[in-house]
Amino acid sequence: RLCMSAAASAASQTFGMDRGLTNSLSEVPFTKCIILAGTNIAECQPTIMPYFEKAKQNGAYIIAVDPRETATTKMADLHLKVKPGMDAALANGLLKVIIEEDFTDEAFIRERANGYNEVKEYVTSLKLEEIAEMTGVPSDQIQKAAAMFGKEESGMIFTARGVEQQTDGSATVRNFLNILIVTGKIGKVNSGYGAITGQGNGQGAREHGQKADQLPGYRMIENEEHRLHIARIWGIDEADLPRKGVSAYEMIEKINEGEITGMFLMCSNPIVSNPNANFVKKALKKLKFLVAVDMFVSETARLADLILPTSSYLEDEGTMTNLEGRVTLREASFSLPGEVKHDWQIICDIAKALGKGEHFSFQSAKEIFEELRVASRGGTADYYGITYDRLRKEGGILWPCPSIDHKGTKRLFETSFAHQDGKAAMVVVNNVPLVPKEQPCTDFPLYLTTGRIMSHYLTGVQTRKSSSLSARNFESFMEIHPETAKKYHIPDNTLVKIESRRGSIVVRSKWSATIRHDTIFVPFHWADSQNVNHLVSQDLDPTCKMPGFKVSAVKVHPIVELTSN
Structure with missing residues (x-):
């Protein structure tokens, strides 16, 4: 999301x-x-x-x-x-x-x-x-x-x-x-x-049910035919499948309202990654029980009642699907240390403790993939023709791959699109969006946009622990045009406070003659007082529930005003 x-x-x-x-x-x-x-x-x-x-x-x-x-x-x-x-x-x-x-x-x-x-x-x-x-x-x-x-x-x-x-x-x-x-x-x-x-596996995750309206193979949880197909494979009554849930940020709102009281959090850091981050932290503190599955004690895991240590990249085995839809197999390079378990093992153990172990009796990642092949068969993201043996021999296969002798699909839509009539659906997109975006005003005169930098990754839980990466960027910063900086009395390389309607952060100024005069840029890899998502609105895209990270209205001023003699 x-x-x-x-x-x-x-x-x-x-x-x-x-x-x-x-x-x-x-x-x-x-x-x-x-x-x-x-x-x-x-x-x-x-x-x-x-x-x-x-x-x-x-x-x-x-x-x-x-x-x-x-x-x-x-x-x-x-x-x-x-x-x-x-x-x-x-x-x-x-x-x-x-x-x-x-x-x-x-x-x-x-x-x-x-x-x-x-x-x-x-x-x-x-x-x-x-x-x-x-x-x-x-x-x-x-x-x-x-x-x-x-x-x-x-x-x-x-x-x-x-x-x-x-x-x-x-x-x-x-x-x-x-x-x-x-x-x-x-x-x-x-x-x-x-x-x-x-x-690395952003494509594979969204194909197989990691959204609250989906089932494996890009099947949809509200589609009766899709529900019956998956229920048969899982050996459950269709009525036992839940209905459509809510999106990531909407879950936080329901926690705040008391509708959600427990959370199982796997390798996620919503206190840093979600918009309106001050609100997110306050809401998560209301949970009756929070379990965090992670390699590190992230900012969110600090609030957890229980932390379960999970395996790392080099200890994992399983398939990944890259951005082009190519399924690859990654073999484990190291064995698990100490009491660490794989994500899938943790889920199976919890299912067993909840009395549902017969549905989670997997002994390997390969067994889970074999079920996924069958579950996705005939679906949009059809993996049925992909096997561990083929992946080891061929190196990678592009889905859809509906049969063992299918070579995979390198180019989509050569003869038709995937709608029932075979045609693409164009749509009028108005210049003025349905959900109004914040615009600069007298109190908040600048646009804020956010993004990534080379030396850090996502919420920085891993990369900020690397001394070599932290040496390249040990603190957050604000890119601002020199003329704009002079207008607001902000020298280069000085601490500056950025404020929006939702909160404030302190970062270091970085003059850049190549950014727009009306825009500042702040990366999103830092937490606490440098977490740029403290400034971002909770407004969501009505279609996909994506937060508007890239557009906020802010004001800036130096922490220490410089005066001339």
Whole structure:
């Protein structure tokens, strides 16, 4: 809910299914034009950066959408320095130019898409000058980006948290998918969509039920046919399956209201990772019982009544599914130390203690995967044809893979989309989102946006314990344009207080001439008095329940006012 839900919901609604990449990574170096929307690959996912560098070497034209200049935007041919929160409107500007300048693929639209006429009617009614003013991107840059993407024979669009972690993140991604559809750049060689995943198994997790409305194989918990299928495999009565639950932040609200009184927390640190973090901490303290399963005593685990030590990366065995949908097998390198257990063993032991051990009688990760193969069979994310033996021989297999002799699916949607009628579903995305975003005002005059840096990972529970990584960034910081800093009397490299309507933090200033004048940036890896999520609103995307991490209104001032003699 805090990472992939916007992209997953958008792809499911548009294409009928969601896989991180519709193509394999091997096609990226050969595409002719790439749009990187809200993704800083060079610093956040550097292991896939060579694919994009190779594309650049091969002559691809790269367009980056980001309020900041980053190591990724420096690679781009065109940097659209968008105002925070205005990505959907920018996509409308690109669509307007593509349609009015006749860069569309009319045959593809006619044969393989629904909703085009409504989208065309809306975007052609807009004025490009007004979009330029709304987004902060000059109209000539919008025209150039649209023309470069529209006229090339192949193209790919990649999105990440920059456009997804907003209260209209799902709709924004859908609008970028509209661009792919009108240009016919989907389901073809070297053309498609990619949601850049921030975690090694982020794709696999969301395929197999780690959202409160899902069941394994991308089956849905409210679908009666899906419920019966899974109930049969699990050997339970369908009526014993729960109904749809609530999202991550909504769980915190229900804890605060007293509706949830106990929590089992596995390798998560919501006190740092969730928005409105002060409220989250107060709510978790109301729990009658909190169990934390983790390798470290995180900020949240400090509140736990019981901490269960779990295994590390090198001690684990099991499958992972990467951002392109490739299932791989990772063998364990070390045995378990002391009383440490694997996550799956802890779950099985708890099930046994609760009197449900017969449903959790697994003796290995492989046995669990064998059940998953059967449970996913016939579903959207079909793993049935994937086995440990095949993974050891072949190295990795892209799903869907419905049978043992199936080679896996390298490219989705070549002949049809996954909706019942085989067509993609375009949708009108309004310039003004349903959930209003905070705007700068007299009291809070600046935009705050957040993100990652190379040396740290997620809430920093692991990386902040590494002396070498901490030496690179031992404290949080605020990027601010020098002219903006001077306006608010903030010297470079000094402690500064940042305040929003929800709280305040203290970080060190870092002048950057490459960020927008109206925007500051703070990374999210630090806790306590440097936890930027103290400042972020609890407002959620109505479609996918993603918090709006990327847009907050704040004010800044130095801790110590400097005076001249």
